[in-house]
Amino acid sequence: MKLKVFLAVFACKLTIKLLRLLGRGGTAIPGKIALRICPDLLFQLAKDVKCVVVTGTNGKTTSSRIIEEIYVKAEASYFANRSGANLINGITSIFIENSTLTGKPKKENAVIECDEAASKEVCRLINPAVVLVTNVFRDQLDRYGEVSGTLENILIGIKNSPRAVVCLNSDCSLTASIAEQIPNRVIFYGVDVPIYKNPVSEVSDAPHCIKCKHEYEYSYRTFGHLGGFCCPDCGYKRPEPQVSVTDILSTELSFTKVRVQVFGEDDVITINLPGGYNIYNAVGALAVSEAVGFRRMLAKDAIASFTCGFGRMEEFDLGGHSARIILVKNPAGANQVLNYLAGLSAETVFVCCLNDNSADGKDVSWVWDANFEKLADMSELIPEIYVSGIRSGDMAVRLKYAGIDEDKLRIFDDYDELIDAMKNQSLPVIIMPTYTAMMDLRAKMSTAFGGKEFWE
Ligand SMILES: [Zn+2]
Known part of the structure; x- marks a missing residue:
């Protein structure tokens, strides 16, 4: 038994080291290997x-x-x-x-x-x-x-x-x-x-x-x-x-x-x-x-x-104005972001990034269950809304149906362009991405504006 624990721990530590050397922060693979060797390791x-x-x-x-x-x-x-x-x-x-x-x-x-x-x-x-x-x-x-x-x-x-x-x-x-x-x-x-x-x-x-x-x-x-x-x-x-x-x-x-x-x-x-x-x-x-x-x-x-980071109200300095990332996973979460926006008294740019990878949920129709209609009521305080992600088209349609003026919407197919647009204006930015969109976007934002890799 002891030998199995040792082998499993050794294999896992080695894999973590190798992954880090390759610049990767994978945390699931080493554990998977260890559990193969010793199923009751945990x-x-x-x-x-x-x-x-x-x-x-x-x-x-x-x-x-x-x-x-x-x-x-x-x-x-x-x-x-x-x-x-x-x-x-x-x-x-x-x-x-x-x-x-x-x-x-x-x-x-x-x-x-x-x-x-x-x-x-x-x-x-x-x-x-x-x-x-x-x-x-x-x-x-x-x-x-x-x-x-x-x-x-x-x-x-x-x-x-x-x-x-x-x-x-x-x-x-x-x-x-x-x-x-x-x-x-x-x-x-x-x-x-x-x-x-x-x-x-x-x-x-x-x-x-x-x-x-x-x-x-x-x-x-x-x-x-x-x-x-x-x-x-x-x-x-x-x-x-x-x-x-x-x-x-x-x-x-x-x-x-x-x-x-x-x-x-x-x-x-x-x-x-x-x-x-x-x-x-x-x-x-x-x-x-x-x-x-x-x-x-x-x-x-x-x-x-406390500070949180990792897409939970994580703040980035875009050079004089800030961007906050608020990860959402479901309609309840999206509604809370909308409640937060509604409570703000300063002008803000709102960014939605919608992906449909398996970690986001393949079915993006949940956006219809979140009350984006609220955004139309905040029209004066939100002069622009940026939309990006794999399913940016669906998100834009949802926002149009919510009563958002089309002139306010800007769709970005590319995160680099999105980041440039956020940087080149002067208002604070609130970004609402789904999980994989958050991972991709925050990696790029960390490179552009400084921040930690997720395994650090
Ligand atoms: Zn009852």
Whole structure:
């Protein structure tokens, strides 16, 4: 057994070195090779590491970065899968990188972002100390599937995590329902008040009671299907969160200030990223911090100072004006970007990059479920909209149907031309790409304006 672990770890470390020498940051291949040699390698490597697993549809990466920042502030020894390698092969690679050749951990803790479908297997193997579930939304990848499939995968993962403290979003009727099906200690977190003054209208991904199928009633909504849900028929309702946002004090271009209540104690925190969804990411991380047992001050500092990068409100300096990249994966995410744009008071150029590679979802018709009509209302503050990506034509059609004046639209077939256009005007830019569009565009922007490669 020991020999197998050694061989697997050795092969993986060697492959990582070779890939880096070739200038490639592939994180999945080395793990795949290692798991071929030693199938239970992840279990062997993780058994002496205290892990936080972060899963759910939206917000995994940002939540993980905030939690990571708490470990930094606590000066704790930890590692994390920074590069978005959130399937079993990539996660195995990260554990190997942080192990000795004999499979002993170099760090005591790990913050692991995990894909929802992969979480059932990953949790079984690494037996996490804490699991955070951000939310369950319909993703473009399972457009014709059901959100219940995603929920089931997450539930199995948690059932495979007997010792974990589980942090659940109380405002998501799907996520909150997990609590009744597990014996674990649960910490609920949520937002007690509406976030936006005039949010985009959205199609709910979960309009009907998960238990009895009756339509939910809401005392308030934050966005999507999140908020104060209650089933008038069977009585299933939003659980009272122990960690919650009780007031939105101010929303700014680059940060949000909120009042929170943590196990009965009031405080004010500044969230170092704008956008309503980041309020959830922050308060979810705060719940994790409580679950791990960190001092509350550390979490507060981390939330006020973390940076995210990698397409999550990542900022580039175009030479006097800024560009922010906000990755979107589904209609819920796109609607949140539109809510963010609607809250801005300065003129902005909006850029949409739509791809249809398998990591983006082959079917781009999801753009019709996002409320781009909102853009037409912001006409004065958005003088130009640039469109690019493999399916730029579909995106342009969607925007025309949303009521956007054709004169405002500029279509770029080439990212170099797009980058030049963004640079040669003077307004701040908000870029909304799908996953592979983000990878391509940010690589070019990193070269042009400075930035880190994704494996660094
Ligand atoms: Zn019901």
